[in-house]
Amino acid sequence: MKILVCVKEVIDPEVPVNSIDIDSDLWKFSPKQGVSKVLNGFDENAVEAALNIKEQIPATDITILSVGKDFSMDVIKKPLSMGCQNLFLVKDDKLDQTDPFVTSNVLYKAIRKIGDFDLILCGRHASDWDNAQVPIGIAELLNIECVTLAKGITVDNNEIVIDRIIPGGIEKVKTSSPILVTVSNEYGEPRYPNLRGIMAAGKIQPTIFSLEDIDLTDEDLISTNEIIEIFIPEKDSNCEFVAGEDEYDIGRNLALKLRDKNLI
């Protein structure tokens, strides 16, 4: 089975707001010195899903694809150290933008260049812009179907069954290759790379494409949206803290206060 996983490097979503600079001309985010980039969390879940299929069907080959302006090799190679085989990068200064249409166009053309895949996996969304659009764009351009929000994926010959998250439960979706699936954190924790994996990853050289290599046209790079402003939402916090003689008493007073305010 041939699996492609699309992964994105993002600014660590757990860092405090003030560790990111906003460029107010171009409305771009950049991490301050020392703030790390990480692999988008849901993309690690997608890599884990691919690796689980490979464990079940050893003749599986997993290719990683990422698009961006620049990459930190230790971040982007993580899927290789987890156990994936190939790495393709599309790298260009013009790819420093976030428009999902543009990103989908680039990924689509790169995929056409790399080859056919039975299964394309993506994260449910990227934790920087929270768009949740690129995977659907790729599927639309490739003219294949797409199943979002997988919690489980089972492959049995040419039949693929996806446990898809819906409100209050899951639905089982029966489908077949080629198909694009987006993976959610409910899939389960991604594995940690082990030493052997890290050594193996060190030996794999990424294939790096330029925009010309994948026949990208200027039209593919036109963004559909314009960002007018980005700002940090104001919060006027005026929390009233409950006092008490000790913590038990604070709990008691908290209950009384809630009754006082008719909240309970």
Place this chain on the structure above:
Amino acid sequence: MSKVLIFTEIYENDFDSSVLEMISMLRDLNIDSKNIIVAALGDDLYSKESILQNIPVGKVVGYKNIDTNQFNPNILMKLATGIIDQLLPEKIIIPKTSVGQDLAPRLAFKYKYGIVNDCLSIEESDNHWIGVRPVFGGNYLAKVKIKSDKQIFCIRTKVFDEFDEKNINPSIEFFEYEHNIETNSQIIERIQEQSDGIRLEDADIVVAGGRGLGGPEPFDTLEEIAKLLNAAVGASRAVCDSGWKDHSYQIGLTGKDISPNLYFTVGISGASQHMAGCSNSKHIVSIDKNVDANIFKDAEIGAVGDWKNILPGFLDTLQNLVKN
């Protein structure tokens, strides 16, 4: 003003109430509900005409006798494209429900509509609609303008109050679907989690716990409090990812959206991705040992300290209050 199209889901006994929130939002933009067309998605709509009659807009359209295979997104997509082909709307509003958030980008890519996803509101400036949406998990807000005239706005639910004028009734038009509705992906089974008690989304009071609880056991105390208050229990993602509670308990950006009257949290730090699912609660009340925890920026009442000591005082008092 051109007409605006809203997509909505029609269930067995009712339409999805988020459509009423969308109408309120459009009302704030001076769109009269008579100028709104609702595109209804659901099974066998012909037999549900009485439900469609209750949607307070100018017109409702939908396909007559379709089996959507339990709202299969790949089938809904075909129906939605059929409706767009008929009506060629410029502006499309899609509520960010489970169905809507999947459908909106599909339509955008198919028809080369511009899209702003996950809007909290739409602002008008120089006759242009500008979507206001959280990014980076809600740490920032971005104002986004779509360059083309063909625009889709996917709007977060539970932000706007439901439109409640009852004396508007739509004209209804049914279409026949003439293309092949088959898809490669079929929903073969739905498995609903058993929930004993009140649904998180519907509860008037939600009691939620975070990583600060340290394990699954303290949730028993939260369940006990919830029972006394007739409340539902929720959790942060840290709790669900650790397996202390099932993911159906998760509140937040990638979990459930709630807007209870009282949101009561214990040991939740209030990360922006968590607050994304609960900041529309009317009153937030929190227990956390860290006075600088983010949650206190949103909370109206706070108790600082170790829950292990605070909760017993709270529970004892609560039991007395309830008894009387």
